[in-house]
Amino acid sequence: MRKSFIRFCVAAMLLCSFSLPVQAAGNSDGMDKLVVTQASKQMIHNGTSVLADQPLTATKGVTYVAARSLMKELFGTIVYDAKTKSYALKFGDKELKFTAGKAAYSLNGVAKGNAAGAPYVFKGTLMVPLKTVATNFGITLIAVPKTQNLELTWGTKPSAKFSVSNVNPYAEQTEVYYTNLSYHPRGLKIVDERWENNNTVFEQEGIYTVSHWVQDETGAWSDAYTVTVTVKPPNQPPVAAFTTDKDSYKMGELIQYADQSTDDENRISSRVWTNNAKGFFVAGPQTITLTVTDANGAVGEISKTINIEDETLHSQEEFNLLYTDIGDKFGISxxxxxxxxxxxxxxxxQTQTLIRANSPETIVEEGIYYEDDVSGNVRFLVHNYNSRSTAVKVYIIATNYNTADANVQIGPMGIGGPNPYVSSVARAVAGNFMTSKLNPKYSNVSVPAGQSKVLLTDYSSKTMRPGDVLSMFADVVMDKQLHIQVVVVDANRDVLSYLPTLKVLDSHDRHIRGTFEDAxxxxxxxxxxxxxxxxxxxxxxxxxxxxxxxxxxxxxxxxxxxxxxxxxxxxxxxxxxxxxxxxxxxxxxxxxxxxxxxxxxxxxxxxxxxxxxxxxxxxxxxxxxxxxxxxxxxxxxxxxxxxxxxxxxxxxxxxxxxxxxxxxxxxxxx
Structure with a gap:
């Protein structure tokens, strides 16, 4: 009975003396120290012993450490992205990304070349090259060969950091905002801060050093973080100025304007004229105004009055014919x-086959919008509006039913859109096609016997969002007869694999589709x-x-x-x-x-x-x-x-x- 009682007391004493695991306390000098040993799981953090998931391992001259165990002692984080199969190790404001089996890595999203060795996974544990991690995280790494130890030391003071909304503000005018980006490498709370020169508005021009300090919950203060702000003199509004070649003109006489506006920073962003006609056709005074705005929104304005004499030099029609620039317009009866x-x-x-695929012009369903068997010189005209609730693409597909391969020479092509404005699309497609005919660039597409190919891939790469208009002209030459189909499918589909499920759609609006000769x-x-x-x-x-x-x-x-x-x-x-x-x-x-x-x-x-x-x-x-x-x-x-x-x-x-x-x-x- 006495022996049993003694055993019980000893067990209770041992249970009461067992220490629950806690994070290692920082050193009084504001530095943390972690000692690791080759071929051992043991790690000593500020005098406290902890066990890693896997031993420190040397392979081909590279020392690997268990990533999760290391990041725990650094009070950092490690996150696995299943989609990219990458690991993100974050320490303070730095993030390293590794992929198992690959030496290439990145720091804060920037590729850094190759690590000391490629990370790998051992028994479910990511092993990373210790030197690469220490170097990029700013950790001092010292080898002690006698004991086969490696000593890692790093600062544990809080780190002050901030961004400035504008480092070149105008005195008295620009409001400046500061975003606090301070952090603690061990995750401790920031409880206090001090600033110098963090003015919202600077009253005088000059160079200012804005400084920031932060204090953590243990009472430790960070080093100063500074940003230089160069304050410019107050912005001056632009000076609007213009001249005319004369002060008095006949009706129908050309007026020449010279914009002489200036800005102290040469940053005029807009010029708006009022009543600056090239000529006038009613006698009497005419006031012309020029308003200029700089990049900061400051405005300058000037007006000038000229006299229109009661004498005609040119009629309005004559004037328009003489002085309307090429590509501009004027009114007529x-x-x-x-x-x-x-x-x-x-x-x-002249012999020219035209395929016009313009009906149904409005896309309301997926399908085959036109098809025919053609050869020789062929021009395509395809013009559509997407009324679906999903994005679509339009394809020109050639199928070769011959026993020999066919060649398609792609010649001049013009594309307009996609965008919602039909007039803009129409002007653009016509202009791009005419430009392409002046300087054609030729390419060839081989269509193997018994197979289908997408022609005019530049056109098919365009995604039509709901409400978009897309238009195309293209000239091609086919050395054999091919089965041509104009196909519309949702933008995310593989058109060739989906094609067998599609039907030919009816022509159901006033627009035309068909094959025409002598085009x-x-x-x-x-x-x-x-x-x-x-x-x-x-x-x-x-x-x-x-x-x-x-x-x-x-x-x-x-x-x-x-x-x-x-x-x-x-x-x-x-x-x-x-x-x-x-x-x-x-x-x-x-x-x-x-x-x-x-x-x-x-x-x-x-x-x-x-x-x-x-x-x-x-x-x-x-x-x-x-x-x-x-x-x-x-x-x-x-x-x-x-x-x-x-x-x-x-x-x-x-x-x-x-x-x-x-x-x-x-x-x-x-």
């Missing part, structure tokens, strides 16, 4: 245009043009008839209303000196592009033609008779027919400005 005599022309048709037209005019006002009628289905074709999905005859996709070449062999050539829409609004004597001209540069009461300037001849060649294809989404007008200019005309906008992507939406 639409009914008066119909009184202009028409110019007759001969039409020479290139040359019109030659040898008579004199420009001696009187005259017009050329295009795509009206009376003078210029429309192409007939077949919807090969139903073998139904169709008419290409508007002749969309037809390439027109107008050869005007005798255009008089001082003749303006303008385009006038007769069916409604028009947004497109033309090539005139080898230069692309938009209708218009910054907008579109609204109705028959507007014209867009395409070209002005000089002081001699000229031959003028104009190429275009009717712009998708625009209304037909159009007229080209030839209008004599006053003999005092200046040399025409033939500058054009040649990149449709730079055109702003109307």
């Amino acid at each position: 639409g009914p008066d245009v119909l009184t202009f005599p028409t110019i007759n022309y001969d039409i020479i048709s 290139n037209r040359i019109m030659v005019v040898n008579r004199t043009i420009g001696d009187v006002k005259s017009r050329m009628i295009l795509a009206d289905n009376i003078v210029d008839t429309r192409l007939s074709g077949i919807d090969k999905t139903t073998n139904t005859p169709v008419i290409n209303s508007g002749n969309y996709g037809v390439m027109y070449t107008l050869r005007l062999n005798s255009v008089q000196p001082n003749t303006a050539i303008v385009v006038n829409p007769r069916g409604g609004y028009y947004a497109g592009a033309f090539t005139v004597n080898g230069k692309v001209v938009y209708a218009t540069n910054n907008s579109y033609l609204l109705n028959p009461n507007e014209v867009g300037m395409l070209y002005k001849t000089g002081d001699t008779t000229e031959s003028v060649t104009i190429q275009f294809t009717p712009a998708s989404g625009s209304s037909l027919p159009i007229n080209l007008l030839f209008m004599p200019m006053p003999s005092t005309s200046v040399t025409s400005d033939t500058s054009v906008v040649s990149d449709a992507n730079d055109i702003s939406n109307p």
Whole structure:
């Protein structure tokens, strides 16, 4: 009985004396110390012994440590990302990322090359190269060969850190904000802080050192963290200034403006003119205003009044013909245009197959939007609007049912969109196609026998979001007959694997699809043009008839209303000196592009033609008779027919400005 009682007392004493594991206390000098031993799990942290998950291991001259055990003693964290199969080790404001089996690693998202050795997983434990971790975390590592120990030391004081919203503020004007980013490497609480020069608004210009200290819950203060703020003098508003070449003008006389505005930092961000017409047509005073704004929002404004004399130099029509830049527009009397005599022309048709896949124009379901068997010279016109609630892509797929491989040469191509503005898309696709025809880049796609290939991958890579419009013209040459399909599927699908499940959709709106032949037209005019006002009628289905074709999905005859996709070449062999050539829409609004004597001209540069009461300037001849060649294809989404007008200019005309906008992507939406 006595022996049993003694054994019980000894057991109780041992139980009471057992210490629960706690985090190692920091040293009084503000430094932590961790001692690890080769081939041992034992780690001594500030005099307290703990066991790692795996022994410290030397492999091929590289020492590896159990990552989770090490990070626990550093009071850091380790997180595994199953998606990327990577491990993130975070210590203070530094994060190392490793992948097992790979020596490459990163620090705070920046690739750092290769570690001392590739991390690996042993019995479920990530082993990382100790030297790489210590070096990147700023930990001192000392080897003690006699005892086979490695000693790691690091500071445990809190670390002050902050960011500044603006390190170059203006005195008296700019509000400056400071974001506290301080931390403690052991995760202790920050309980106090001190600042110097952390002004919200600096009253005087100069260079200021902003300093910050923080204190942790043990009473230890951090070192100072400093940021230099250079305060500039108060921002001065820009000075608006302009001149005109004269102070008094006749009606219809050109006014030249010279913007002479300045800013103390040369950072004028916008210039807004009011009433700065190129010319005026009513006698009396006219006040012009220029408002300029700098990058900081400060505004300067100036007005000037000029006098318009009661004497006419040019009528408004003459003035517009003389001074409207190429690619810009001006107003005209639409009914008066119909009184202009028409110019007759001969039409020479050229062999060209056109596939117009424009119905259903509105995408409401996945499917095959058109298909046919074609060969030789083929032009594609595809124009759609996405009405689905999901993003889609449109594909041109060629299937080779021949016994030999086929080759498709990809030639000129123009893409417009995707974006929600049909006029912008129409102008861009026409301009990009005409530009591509001037400088074509050819490539080849091989379609093996019995297989299918996606053609025109630049087009198919475009994702149409709900509400987007996407349009394309493309010329290709096929050396064998291929089965062509225009396919629309949700953007996340693999189109070739999903194709067998799709059906051919019905043509269910007023737009047209079909295959058309002889889709290139040359019109030659040898008579004199420009001696009187005259017009050329295009795509009206009376003078210029429309192409007939077949919807090969139903073998139904169709008419290409508007002749969309037809390439027109107008050869005007005798255009008089001082003749303006303008385009006038007769069916409604028009947004497109033309090539005139080898230069692309938009209708218009910054907008579109609204109705028959507007014209867009395409070209002005000089002081001699000229031959003028104009190429275009009717712009998708625009209304037909159009007229080209030839209008004599006053003999005092200046040399025409033939500058054009040649990149449709730079055109702003109307």
